[in-house]
Amino acid sequence: MITVYGEGRGFRVVWLLEEMGLPYRVRQVDLLSGIENDAEFLAINPAGFIPAIVDGDTVMVESIAIMEYLLARHGPSPLAPAPSDPDYPAYLQFLVMGEAGLAGAINAIVATNILAPEAEKTNWTTGWALGTFESRLDLVRRQLARSAYIAGDSFTAADISITYALEFAQRTGCFTLSDPEKAYVARTTARKAYARAMDGCPGTKAWAAEVAARQV
Incomplete structure (x- = not known):
């Protein structure tokens, strides 16, 4: 099960996971009310921004990088044209x-x-x-x-x-x-x-x- 930390740009990741049919859970992160007190999240991303994911032993941050990772690791998918594709x-x-x-x-x-x-x-x-x-x-x-x-x-x-x-x-x-x-x-x-x-x-x-x- 993939864990997505935070909404915001994490919505991109959740939407992609839904399109790909991959199991996930969203773990909420509140950036406005004391992120310094969220030890679990800071252990995942010490920089303190969202989104982040945990996929087995893999931790990723940055929504676009996460999307590329999911498509490469859990693909192939028609959501990502092959490099040989004109598109x-x-x-x-x-x-x-x-x-x-x-x-x-x-x-x-x-x-x-x-x-x-x-x-x-x-x-x-x-x-x-x-x-x-x-x-x-x-x-x-x-x-x-x-x-x-x-x-x-x-x-x-x-x-x-x-x-x-x-x-x-x-x-x-x-x-x-x-x-x-x-x-x-x-x-x-x-x-x-x-x-x-x-x-x-x-x-x-x-x-x-x-x-x-x-x-x-």
Whole structure:
């Protein structure tokens, strides 16, 4: 049984596990109320960030690295095109971009909005981060103009990565998606594995419901 520590970006991992049909459990981690007191989690990841997984004797951190590990260790899977597949370059690029260019940039804005003193909430860095997100989103839009999914005509793990980033940006109020992105997210989140992943991540599900209720 694979243990996933923490929701947040751990949702990507849980969604992938559901798509692959692998057994897992989610062990909650509260980063806001004294992570220094969570000795069990810090023994897994002394750096104190989520997600992390334990798979037998293997410990992994970083959501995209965890996804690649699961696909390689527990695959092969149609969720990861083979290197010889024409869709592989786009798959790999957008799998990584979901964090490196999209969610990571939004995270800088979210952290500033939550933690920074009022006078420092609007600053050069948050403007740069938003610009980074928007430039990478242009690449996503171009790709989706060519195909229904981010790496081609089939759903892959790269869609999990990108969908998480787009939902994160929208739920935090950092960005409003346009109709093409909304249609794409509607396609990817209509999957049964997504619904099961939401059930497995009650904090994420409650947050999504709260945001949806405010938007009515």
